[in-house]
Amino acid sequence: MKNMKRYKLNRENLDQVLNQWNRKTKVYVPTGEGKDISLMPLLEGQRTEDYINLTLPVKEFVFEQKEKLFSWEKNDDDLEVTNLAHQHAAERILFGVRACDTYGIAFTDRFYLQEFLDPNYRSRRSGTTIIAVNCLRAGEHCFCTSIGTGVFSTVGYDIALTPLGSIYLVEVATQKGQALIDAAALHFTEAEESLMEKKDALRLQVEESFPLKMDLSNLWEDMAKTFDADFWLREANACIACTGCTNVCPTCTCFNVVEENKNLNKGERVRYWDSCQSEHFTRNAEHHNPRDAVSRVRYRIYDKLKYIEERFGYKGCSGCGRCTDVCPTYISIIDIIHATQKAVRENQTPAAVHQTTKIRHEIIDREINMKKGLYTPDIATITRVKQETPEIKRIFMKYDDPELHTNYEYKGQFFQVTVFGEGEVPLSIPFGPDHTDEFVFDFKNVGNVTNVLYHMKEGDQVGLRGPYGHAFPYNALKGRNLIFVGSGVAMAPLRTVIEPVIKNPNDFQQIIILASALRYEKLIYKDEMKEWEKIENVNIKYALKDPSDHIDAHIGYVNDLLPDLGLNWTNTTALVCASPKRIKKVARDLMDLGMKPSDILVTLETHMRCGAGKCGHCKVGSHYMCVDGPVFTYEEMMALPPEY
Ligand SMILES: Cc1cc2nc3c(=O)[nH]c(=O)nc-3n(C[C@H](O)[C@H](O)[C@H](O)COP(=O)(O)OP(=O)(O)OC[C@H]3O[C@@H](n4cnc5c(N)ncnc54)[C@H](O)[C@@H]3O)c2cc1C
Ligand code: SF4
Numbered sequence: 001m002k003n004m005k006r007y008k009l010n011r012e013n014l015d016q017v018l019n020q021w022n023r024k025t026k027v028y029v030p031t032g033e034g035k036d037i038s039l040m041p042l043l044e045g046q047r048t049e050d051y052i053n054l055t056l057p058v059k060e061f062v063f064e065q066k067e068k069l070f071s072w073e074k075n076d077d078d079l080e081v082t083n084l085a086h087q088h089a090a091e092r093i094l095f096g097v098r099a100c101d102t103y104g105i106a107f108t109d110r111f112y113l114q115e116f117l118d119p120n121y122r123s124r125r126s127g128t129t130i131i132a133v134n135c136l137r138a139g140e141h142c143f144c145t146s147i148g149t150g151v152f153s154t155v156g157y158d159i160a161l162t163p164l165g166s167i168y169l170v171e172v173a174t175q176k177g178q179a180l181i182d183a184a185a186l187h188f189t190e191a192e193e194s195l196m197e198k199k200d201a202l203r204l205q206v207e208e209s210f211p212l213k214m215d216l217s218n219l220w221e222d223m224a225k226t227f228d229a230d231f232w233l234r235e236a237n238a239c240i241a242c243t244g245c246t247n248v249c250p251t252c253t254c255f256n257v258v259e260e261n262k263n264l265n266k267g268e269r270v271r272y273w274d275s276c277q278s279e280h281f282t283r284n285a286e287h288h289n290p291r292d293a294v295s296r297v298r299y300r301i302y303d304k305l306k307y308i309e310e311r312f313g314y315k316g317c318s319g320c321g322r323c324t325d326v327c328p329t330y331i332s333i334i335d336i337i338h339a340t341q342k343a344v345r346e347n348q349t350p351a352a353v354h355q356t357t358k359i360r361h362e363i364i365d366r367e368i369n370m371k372k373g374l375y376t377p378d379i380a381t382i383t384r385v386k387q388e389t390p391e392i393k394r395i396f397m398k399y400d401d402p403e404l405h406t407n408y409e410y411k412g413q414f415f416q417v418t419v420f421g422e423g424e425v426p427l428s429i430p431f432g433p434d435h436t437d438e439f440v441f442d443f444k445n446v447g448n449v450t451n452v453l454y455h456m457k458e459g460d461q462v463g464l465r466g467p468y469g470h471a472f473p474y475n476a477l478k479g480r481n482l483i484f485v486g487s488g489v490a491m492a493p494l495r496t497v498i499e500p501v502i503k504n505p506n507d508f509q510q511i512i513i514l515a516s517a518l519r520y521e522k523l524i525y526k527d528e529m530k531e532w533e534k535i536e537n538v539n540i541k542y543a544l545k546d547p548s549d550h551i552d553a554h555i556g557y558v559n560d561l562l563p564d565l566g567l568n569w570t571n572t573t574a575l576v577c578a579s580p581k582r583i584k585k586v587a588r589d590l591m592d593l594g595m596k597p598s599d600i601l602v603t604l605e606t607h608m609r610c611g612a613g614k615c616g617h618c619k620v621g622s623h624y625m626c627v628d629g630p631v632f633t634y635e636e637m638m639a640l641p642p643e644y
């Protein structure tokens with residue numbers, strides 16, 4: 001706010017002011033004693049000033065631990081979905097918030113209100129007024145001064161109070177804050193300039209009194225050198241994955257999504273706080289989990305101290321020290337920083353240095369229909385189902401609202417597909433830009449949601465959100481040789497390019513599709529491939545584990561076929577979809593033949609819950625696979641942390 005105003009308030013009048021505000025808007029104040037301090041509704045004589053910090057961050061007022069996203073109901077043939085984000089709006093004033101938590105609020109504002117705006121957060125946040133009261137002493141594990149977010153609030157508040165003897169210096173940062181001052185104007189008088197000097201002197205004094213001071217100027221370099229250091233195994237062995245550290249963190253934003261209160265005809269989708277420290281967080285289908293215990297524990301620390309800042313340009317840790325306070329096994333972010341610095345100082349670092357690099361952060365600023373909300377799907381009805389293989393089906397569908405087809409823009413790599421009452425899964429777009437009046441998904445029956453989807457039939461209804469993600473750069477492929485490498489259902493994400501390529505073969509040089517599966521029956525798109533093969537510059541080669549009478553296939557891996565393709569490798573782009581392990585093997589062989597890693601395009605599939613950069617499940621290093629990917633070059637993939 002321009003021309004930020006400053007006032008004085010007699011400390012003895014504070015309760016009167018709070019009571020006055022409370023008549024119109026519910027005021028929450030610090031209540032309790034010792035380390036058990038929470039923001040509670042204002043009650044006579046209950047407010048305490050004797051606290052270092054709140055036990056839990058104020059985040060829970062704006063990002064609820066558990067909240068409803070939407071409800072759905074079936075009446076005869078009619079399925080209706082209702083966005084519930086607006087339910088969460090409530091007016092309240094949060095008083096007594098410390099700098100580490102106002103930083104947390106500024107953090108969650110930037111996170112949830114930009115790049116795929118979160119309607120639930122906005123609903124809660126717009127009714128919330130934050131009044132900071134600056135700290136005069138530090139807790140045992142406070143390190144906001146080292147990290148640079150404290151000791152006095154600079155962001156994330158509407159009004160900030162600094163105790164200066166018998167008065168408070170009152171600084172107003174927003175219109176909302178000014179409205180509160182105006183509502184109790186009798187108690188506030190304009191502050192003289194000298195009070196700012198007093199405030200600055202007090203800040204220096206408080207900063208000086210902090211017992212914990214760390215020099216973090218070389219932290220990123222030190223972390224790169226200690227990515228594989230021995231102490232990570234010690235920390236991982238100690239962690240019991242209780243998720244306490246993430247639950248108390250003002251900058252943790254991850255959530256899970258589940259179906260609740262459901263029967264055959266109605267239900268609700270609900271989100272609740274989730275934690276990268278829980279074992280299931282990155283689990284994929286068939287119980288594959290790319291993150292082991294060491295990478296799980298290391299990820300939280302790297303995320304807070306590096307990845308978030310690398311991705312968004314603002315700090316991911318406010319230095320509140322709560323995660324250290326709460327850990328039952330004494331895992332401490334502070335001790336880990338010290339261990340990192342000690343290992344570098346004593347030259348005990350492993351030979352390999354892991355340095356993640358910036359990939360690309362184009363903001364996909366898609367307009368969110370606020371009435372519908374980010375998480376509410378549109379309804380589509382299944383028009384046809386085709387059995388592709390014994391485990392894979394092609395499912396065709398149309399939006400119930402034809403306008404959604406008219407307005408559809410082919411911009412993205414996947415949709416979030418809802419089976420009402422069961423859940424939501426990411427499925428790739430296996431069709432090209434011409435396919436606007438009917439959508440198709442090819443999927444394998446692997447778990448809860450895909451199993452119910454697998455048994456759905458013509459006339460059944462599902463939900464669609466999307467499209468999401470960065471797609472393959474179709475136009476950049478023109479004039480080049482193309483190799484598509486995919487096994488089984490992993491051909492589906494490639495088909496979004498194959499389809500338009502097959503329609504315009506003259507735009508390309510050689511088009512080679514390397515299709516593989518364990519057995520012939522498991523090959524996807526068998527019928528179409530026979531048609532595609534008839535095109536002059538299209539060459540389809542098969543690799544199977546077991547021989548088949550139906551096709552002439554190489555018995556072994558697709559990699560074996562690469563050397564005999566006889567391509568001009570410098571004018572070739574490869575598009576590969578497989579597990580990270582298989583991708584690495586194919587890419588290595590392609591590079592041995594002379595391809596550049598930037599000409600190998602891969603699509604990386606991780607556990608996804610929201611598709612829109614919010615739930616955190618898909619994050620690898622500083623990248624959200626759902627919005628920064630899932631399509632990357634192999635060069636970019638190699639810059640991700642080695643856990644992938
Ligand atoms: C960008 C992207 C595109 C995909 N495209 C396709 C496709 O076209 N065809 C296809 O068959 N499969 C595709 N998958 C994989 C598909 O999403 C999973 O098989 C599916 O989520 C499994 O859910 P489930 O409930 O059946 O399995 P469960 O094992 O019961 O999974 C429970 C939950 O874990 C998560 N999960 C489990 N496995 C995965 C996974 N591999 N990827 C992401 N989240 C997972 C989901 O959120 C799921 O709801 C894609 C995945 C991603 C990330
Ligand atoms: S990581 Fe720990 S110290 Fe940093 S903001 Fe979160 S809880 Fe506080």
Ligand code: SF4
Pocket residue numbers: 238239240241242243244245246277326327328329330331
């Ligand atoms: S609080 Fe400690 S034990 Fe619990 S998940 Fe966090 S680091 Fe692990």
Ligand code: FES
Pocket residue numbers: 607608609610611612613614615616617618619624625626627
């Ligand atoms: S952040 Fe939710 S899926 Fe990527």
